[in-house]
Amino acid sequence: MRNISLLGATGSIGQQTLEVIRQHPEQFKLVAMSFGQNVELGLKAIHEFRPKFVAVQSKEVYEKIRYDCPENIDVKFGEEALVEAATYYQADLLINAVIGSVGLIPTLRAIEAKKDIAVANKETLVTAGHIVTEFAERHQVNLLPVDSEHSAIFQCLQGEKQKNVERLILTASGGSFRDKTREELVDVTIEQALNHPNWSMGAKITIDSATMMNKGLEVIEAHWLFSIPYDKIEVLLHKESIIHSMVEFHDGSVIAQLGTPDMKVPIQYALTYPDRFPLQTTERLNLAKVGILHFQTVDFERFRCLKFAYESGKIGGTMPTVLNAANEEAVDAFLKGSISFLAIEELIEQALLKHEAIKNPSLEEILEVDQITRAFVQSLI
16 A cells, blocks of 8 residues: 655646556555646545545635544644645655645755655756755655656656656647747737647646746656766657657667656556556557657757757756746736736746856755746736
C-alpha cells in the first residue's frame, strides 16, 4: 500500500490521479490532499477517499466545507496548510499537481521530510531547479516525472547509461493555434485558445500550450530532471501526440515511448515505478487506425515563447524564474480578458530584457525576484 498526498486534487491532473487511485484501492491510499476554490469537486473527493488531512486555499473555502466534512478529517487553510499536506506524516509520496510557482516551497519541505516527489508542477523545477535537484540528492529522494514528455523520456532511459545519451527529443502538439500564422493570431479569442486539439487540460496549461511556453518550461524541466545540456534537448512538432518523446543514443539508436493521449498513463507510472499496473480506462493504441504520423521542425520566430525559454535556460540563474513569473501573470491577464494573446509574449520579453540574472541564487533571492517580476508585469498591464 502506497500512501499518497495530492496537491491540486480538483485540477485536471489531480482528478486523473484520483481516477488512478480509484482503479487500484488495494495499492494506493489518499491520506492528504489540497484544493483551491472548487468546493463541489473538493467535497466529492473528501467523501469518497476520506483523507486524514485536507488543505484549502482560503478561509472562505474552509468555512464552506468545514461542517460538510467527516468529523475525523482535519481541515486547514492557507500556505502553511499546503505545506502540512505536502509533508503529511503518513504519506510516502507527494504528487504536486498545483499550478504555478506556489508549488515550490511545499515540494522542498516534502523533500526534507524524505517524501518521494511525483512532479506534475513543472514550475517548481523551472523556478529553482538547481535547489530542488540538490535537495533531492541530499535527502535521497526520487523525483518522478508526471508530464507525458518527461515520463516518456524516463521510461526510454530505463536500463540505459547516461553517458550513452546523445540527445532528448521532446514532442509538441503545437497547441490550439499550430496551423495559424502570426498575423492570424492578432484577434484570437480566449475560447479559441482553450480549444486544444489533443489533450484535456486546465486553462493555464492550455494557454501555455498555445504559446508553446509549456514546451519551453518542459525543456528547462528536462534539463534538470535528466542532467542534459540545452543544446542536446530538441523540440519536434508532432500534431498527433502519439509519440510522447524520444531519446537518441550515440550509436544512432532512437527509443520512443508511444501511446494514446491519456495523462493517466504517466501519472500511474510515477505511482507504481519501477513496476507497472493494468490501466483499464486507457484507449489502446492502434497504429493501423492512426495511419500516418506527422513531424515538423519548430520555427522559433513563430513560437517566440519557446525561444525565450531556451535563452533563459542557457543564461540560468534567476532568468528562468523571471520567465515563469512573467508568463503566469501574462496568462492570467489574458484569461481575464485584460490583454490580447500576442501580448503574452510581449510582456514576457519585456520582463526578461529588464532583468539582470543572478547566478546560483538562494531560495530567498528566487522568491524576491519572483515577486518583483510579477509586480513589474502587473504594472505594464
